[in-house]
Amino acid sequence: MDLNYSAEERAFRDEVSDWLRDYLPADLRQKVLDYQHLTRDDLQRWHAILALKGWIAPSWPQEWGGTAWSVVQRYIFEEACGYAGAPPLLPFGLLMCAPVLFKFGTQAQKERFLRPIYNGDEFWCQGYSEPGAGSDLASLRTTAVRHGDRYVVNGQKIWTTAAHIADWIFCLVRTSPATERKQDGISFLLIDMRTSGITVRPLILMDGEHEVNEVFFDDVDVPVDNRVHEEGKGWTVAKYLLGHERMNTARIGTSQRELGRLKEFASMQSKNGKPLIDDPRFRDKVSRVEIELMALSITNLRFLDQLRGGRAPGAEVSMLKIKGTEIQQALTELMMEAAGPAAQPFAPVAGNDRFDRLMASLAPRYCNYRKTTIYAGSNEIQRNIIAKHALGL
C-alpha cells in the first residue's frame, strides 16, 4: 500500500498548479473566493482559456479534443482547479451531453453539437425534474408526440439550472404514454432553447439568487433527428449519464480551499479578545470537518485506484456525493457562525456606504448550500442506491 501519488503524478500536479497560477485570471479567481455571482461571460472566458490550452474536456476521446489522461490525472486536474479557485464550469454540455453523444449519438449529432460545446459557444442545461417527478424521475409527464419527422413537445420542467443562459436543453420526454414499465416510454431529446413555445420562468432561491428555472413547453417543434438513441430508450441514456454526474461531487479540492479560508477568516474574528480560531470550542468543530475531509480525500483516492484497475464505478460513488455535500454544508455553516452577529445583514438599504459584502454573503451562502444535499439525486436517494445496489437490501 502506498498512499502517495507516484513521481509522475506529482509532476503532473505541479504542472497543473503552475499553469493555473499563471493563467487563471485574478479577477475571476477573486470573484470565486468572494462568493460572487458568475455571469455567462465569466464562465465563457475561463472556458476559452482552458479550451486554448486543450484542457477543457479531458475525458473526451482524443480525436474530439480529450487529453488521454488517466482517471487519476483527471482527478488531480479537477481538484487542482477547485483548490485554485477556478470558476466551476457548468457540467451540462461538457460532462453530460457530450458523453451521451459519444456513447449513443449519431455521427451527424456529434458533428453538430460537440465542437460548440468544446469551444464554449453553446451552453446546455438539463431537462429532467418535473413538478411531479423529482426523486421519482421515471414518472415524468412531459410528452413528445411524433408527427412524421417531428416531435411536438408539451409539458414542464423544473429546477432547471442555467436554463436562462443556455442555448440548448437535453430533455427526458414521454414518447409512449402507456407502457407497462414507466421507464420504457421515455426518450432523450436535444431541444434548441430558441424554439418557439419555450418559456423560461426564473425560480428565485431563498438566498435571492437566480440559478434555477421552470421551463414550459407549449407545442414545441423538435426534429426527430434530435433524438439521441432509440425511441423509448431514454431511460438507458439517463442511467448512463447518472454515473457521470456523480463522478466529481466530492469536490475535495474546493472544500480544502474553503477549509483554509475558514481558518483564515476565523483567525481574523475575535472572541474574548483572542482570535476565534484559538477558541477550543470553535477549533474542535473545524477539526472535525477537517478530519472528515481528510478521510474523504483518501476514500476518493481508494475508489480511483479501484477504477484504475478497470473496475466499473459502483454504488460507492453515492457515498462521495453524501459525504462531499455534508462537508460543503458544514464549512458554510462554520463560516456563518464565525461571523457571529455580523452574519445578519443581507443587503444594503439605499445610502448605506459602510456595507460589508463579504460578511453579508456568508449566511446566504449557508442557505444556498442546503441545495447540495437535495440536487443531483438527493442524499436520501443516494442512500437508497447504496442500500439496494451495494448492500443488497
Place this chain on the structure above:
Amino acid sequence: MNFDPSEEQRLFAASIERFVARDYTFEARRRIVASHDGYSRDAWAAFAELGLIGVAIPAEYGGLGGGAVDLTTVMEAVGEALIVEPILARANGARFVARAGTAEQKNSLLPAIAEGKLTMAFAHSERGARYDLAHVTSRARKTAAGFAIDGEKRVVLHGPCARMLVVSARIAGDETGPQAIGLFLVNTDEPGVSLASSRTLDELRAADISFADVRVPADAQLGEVANALSVIEEVVDYATALVCSEAVGAIRFANSATLDYLKTRTQFGVPIGSFQALQHRMVDMVIEYEQAKSMASLACAAVDAETDPARRKRIVSAAKIRVADACKHVSQESIQLHGGMGMSDELKISHTFRRLTMIAQQFGDADHHLERLASLR
C-alpha cells in the same frame, strides 16, 4: 403545576391568530418586508390596539403588568407568522426603562411605549464584541450640560425605525472591563447620530449606527446606575427567553408545513411520508419541538421570577443552547424533507428557515452560552 396558558394568554393568542389570518398572511408579509420601511405601521397600530405591546409594561404605566411568561403566546405567534414588527425590541426598551429608569423617565416613556407610540431599539453590540455583553468601547464623556457620546454600534435590529435608542457607553475604565458602563437614551435625529441601514437575512431591518460627539443632557442617562452591565445582562436574558419562545412558534410552523408536505407529496406512487426513513426524521423534529418548548418555558419563568442572577443566567443559557440546537436541526431537516421546494423563495418554509438560522445565533450562539454556562458552575 399547570402548563395551561391563562385565560388572558389564550385570548391574546386567539386575537393574534385572527389578526394574522386576516391581515398578516404570508403574502401580506411579503409586501410588508419589500416596502420602504420594511414593516407595517398598520400592523404595528393593530398590535398596540390588541394590547400586545403593553403586556409586559407595569400596570401603573398603562400596561398589563405581565412578564415573559405572559408574552409566551405572543412570541410564539410572532415566530409562527414571521412577524417583522419590532415587538421584541419594544419589550426590551420597556424593560430597560422599567428596570433602570428614574421615576421621571418611567412616567414619560412607559405609557408611550405601551400605546405603541414610542419606537425604541437597543444599540449595544460593537465590532469585535461578538456576543460579549461587557465589550463596550463607545464612550460617554461628561460635559457641563450632560454627556458627549462617541462610538459605533453594529447591526442594531429595528434601528432604522426607532425614534429612541438605548445606547451603552463607557463612562470610565478600559475597553472590555465590566465596570462603568452607562446607558443613555438618545434620539436617532440627534446631531452626530448616523445610520447605515440594511436588510437582514431574516428580512428585518438593522442599522450600523455611529455616534460622533453626540450631546445629550444629564437626564438622558438611564437611571443613575454607576454600572449598567447587570441591567444589560438581565434585559438581554429576558430578550433571550422571549426569542426562545419565538423560535418555538417558528419550529411549530416548520414542523406542520413539513408534516403536511410528507403527507401530500407523492413519489413512486405513494406519499413520501410512507417511507420509514423519513417518518423517523419527522418524529425527531417533533421531539426537538417539545424539548425546545420546555426549555423556552423554563427560561421565561426564570426571567420573571428568579432573583439570583447566576441561577437565572444558567437557565437562560441552557434554554438558548437547547433552542439553538433545535433551530438548526428542525430548519435544516424541514428544507431537506421539502426537497427543491424548500429552497424556493416562494414558499414560507424557506423564510422560516432563515429566521430560525438567525435565532440560533441571536443573543449568542450555542457555543457562547455553553461557555457562559460552564463559567457559572
